[in-house]
Amino acid sequence: MQIGCCWFDKERRLLTDQAKSTQWHLNDHEYWVLEQLVLHRGQVVPLTTLQTVVLDSGAHQLPHNELVSIIYHIIDYLCAKHSNLVEYIPQQGVILYPATQGKHTKILDLPNRLLSWGQYGIIIVALLVVLLFVLSNLNPPLFAKADVIRQVLTANGQMVQLSVFDNQSPQDAILHADCLSNQLQMCHEVRWNAISAAISTDRHYVSFILSQSETQSLQFKNIKLAVDDMHSPFITQEWLHKVLICG
Amino acid sequence: MKWRKRARRLLQSKRGKLLFVLTWVFVLFALTHVLEYFVPPHQQWHLSCRADGYFDPQQAQITSSVVSELLLTFTLEYQDAALRYHLGNESLPAESIVLQGNVVKVDFGALNYALQMQLKSKKLNNDSMLLDYLLNELAVGESQLLEGDLLPLQVQILNANDDQLRATLTFIPSNSIWSCEIIPAVLPQPH
Numbered sequence: 001m002q003i004g005c006c007w008f009d010k011e012r013r014l015l016t017d018q019a020k021s022t023q024w025h026l027n028d029h030e031y032w033v034l035e036q037l038v039l040h041r042g043q044v045v046p047l048t049t050l051q052t053v054v055l056d057s058g059a060h061q062l063p064h065n066e067l068v069s070i071i072y073h074i075i076d077y078l079c080a081k082h083s084n085l086v087e088y089i090p091q092q093g094v095i096l097y098p099a100t101q102g103k104h105t106k107i108l109d110l111p112n113r114l115l116s117w118g119q120y121g122i123i124i125v126a127l128l129v130v131l132l133f134v135l136s137n138l139n140p141p142l143f144a145k146a147d148v149i150r151q152v153l154t155a156n157g158q159m160v161q162l163s164v165f166d167n168q169s170p171q172d173a174i175l176h177a178d179c180l181s182n183q184l185q186m187c188h189e190v191r192w193n194a195i196s197a198a199i200s201t202d203r204h205y206v207s208f209i210l211s212q213s214e215t216q217s218l219q220f221k222n223i224k225l226a227v228d229d230m231h232s233p234f235i236t237q238e239w240l241h242k243v244l245i246c247g
Numbered sequence: 248m249k250w251r252k253r254a255r256r257l258l259q260s261k262r263g264k265l266l267f268v269l270t271w272v273f274v275l276f277a278l279t280h281v282l283e284y285f286v287p288p289h290q291q292w293h294l295s296c297r298a299d300g301y302f303d304p305q306q307a308q309i310t311s312s313v314v315s316e317l318l319l320t321f322t323l324e325y326q327d328a329a330l331r332y333h334l335g336n337e338s339l340p341a342e343s344i345v346l347q348g349n350v351v352k353v354d355f356g357a358l359n360y361a362l363q364m365q366l367k368s369k370k371l372n373n374d375s376m377l378l379d380y381l382l383n384e385l386a387v388g389e390s391q392l393l394e395g396d397l398l399p400l401q402v403q404i405l406n407a408n409d410d411q412l413r414a415t416l417t418f419i420p421s422n423s424i425w426s427c428e429i430i431p432a433v434l435p436q437p438h
Contacts, residue, residue: 028352119265126272134279141334198417198424205383207298209426211417219427220413222298224317243299243314 001038003096004078004085008038017075024077028055029062037086037096044093063206146196148177152182160190165198172199172230176206179233186237187246192221195245203230210245288390290353292404294321294416296427300334302376313338315376319417319425321402326350328362331361342377344368346385346398358404359419386421 003009007016013031015024026034032053036045047142050071053076072095075086087095104239146163147170153159162181166173192210199206210225223243227234240246255262300315315336322329326349335341348364364385371378382389387398401419416425 116261119261122265123268123272126269130272130276133276165422165424167420196424200383201386201420201422202383205380205423205424207424209424211426218413222296222317222426224298224300224302226302226379230320243301 003038003178006078006183006186008034010035027052028075029066032062033094037074037094042106043098044089044095046093047091050094084198091230109168130156147173150177150181152181154185154188154190156157158193159189160184160192161194162193163196165196168199168201168203174234175231176235182236183237183240184246187240189247190245191247192245199230203227262414269414290323290325291352292321292323292414294319294404294414294425294427295430296321296416298425300376300380302380317377317380319416320425321427323350323360323400328360328364329367329390330364331380332377334380339372339376341370342372342375343368344377345369348397348400351399360402360404362400362402364398364400366392369393384418384421386418 001010001176002231003015005017005019007018008014009016013026015026015034016022017024032055035051035052047064047067051064051067053060053062068088071086071088075088078085085097087097089095122192147166148162148164150162151159152162161175162184164173164177164180176199180195180197184195192212194211194213196211197206197208204226206225206227208221208223208225212219221244237246249353258267261403263313273298296317296319298317300317302315303313304374306331313336315334318331318333320329320331320406322331328350328422331343332345333341333343344365346364347367348362350360351363352361354361378389382392385392385398385400391398405415405417411429414427414429416427417423
């Protein structure tokens with residue numbers, strides 16, 4: 001008879017794993033235990049029943065630890081693919097379930113196996129709809145992330161956070177970020193500890209926001225600058241001093 | 248007691264559990280929807296912004312260019328919006344432009360406002376620096392602005408810091424940014 005993926009040959013006392021092509025010749029004790037399980041398939045066989053081995057020659061008691069090791073051996077042999085085919089309940093007994101139950105894939109192989117693929121799909125679709133609904137209501141802020149971010153260390157050891165926003169040309173953003181950070185490094189003293197620069201879409205203006213967080217308050221300053229040629233650097237030391245970025 | 252037993256049996260069945268999960272998904276769905284209506288929409292903004300403007304076109308004289316003071320007041324009250332620009336410097340008469348309009352669409356997730364603005368009043372010099380600047384910031388054509396066409400405009404209010412004192416105002420698509428002071432919406436009126 002078939003148990004899981006094994007064929008149980010009662011005549012030859014042989015358990016054959018067809019998938020792995022391995023065989024297990026059962027000895028008297030092992031055969032006794034497995035036969036009891038098969039005879040009471042679907043029921044819990046008490047340990048006391050299993051311990052009382054009845055052979056042709058007569059009955060005798062099986063030591064408890066030997067019985068347990070036989071049970072685990074059977075579980076190992078039978079259950080590689082069919083989990084929960086045999087269940088050992090300590091101090092109570094052993095049950096061989098009538099049918100293999102682990103036919104589903106692993107994700108559904110939870111203790112109670114409640115969901116079919118269809119129901120699982122319905123839940124996934126419902127969750128996706130909710131997610132899409134939430135996402136459609138929460139657009140990420142367009143300006144959340146600068147295109148170029150630099151940490152500039154000035155001559156006197158001050159750290160300035162530089163962020164450049166440019167929705168048109170990353171090359172320009174990098175060019176001006178480099179230019180500004182080089183010039184800032186040469187400043188003796190920078191009055192601000194965060195500088196944001198946004199390059200306008202039509203390439204003619206740059207907006208700067210300077211901010212300085214002090215212990216008590218935040219200070220801010222806006223600068224608007226008209227630029228003729230955005231593709232070449234325009235920030236100089238003189239300009240930084242003039243607009244009071246450097247002082 | 249009977250209905251309780253029946254409910255328990257339903258919950259233990261496959262279909263019942265599925266129904267339970269779906270009900271919860273639906274409840275959460277409805278709850279977020281309802282919450283969105285009850286959360287006080289931040290539909291009142293009074294932003295006061297000030298910038299140093301360096302608008303001389305000659306790039307060679309970037310260091311000798313005149314500094315102008317550019318002021319922007321952004322007001323948004325429920326359906327009405329207004330933008331007031333004022334530009335002044337030492338050498339030229341002051342210029343100003345006022346745009347008024349209404350709010351077309353609000354995206355609360357990003358505090359993104361789609362507006363439709365129209366020129367209300369203007370005071371401009373010849374070769375106006377303010378006008379050039381505004382054509383860039385509002386991303387419109389000169390004739391559109393001056394002839395009083397309806398101008399679609401999108402602004403985003405960001406980084407309103409914890410104490411609600413300052414916010415960053417971004418014009419889309421021109422990529423122009425302002426750091427503005429938030430004026431409390433309800434000011435006690437002096438009598």
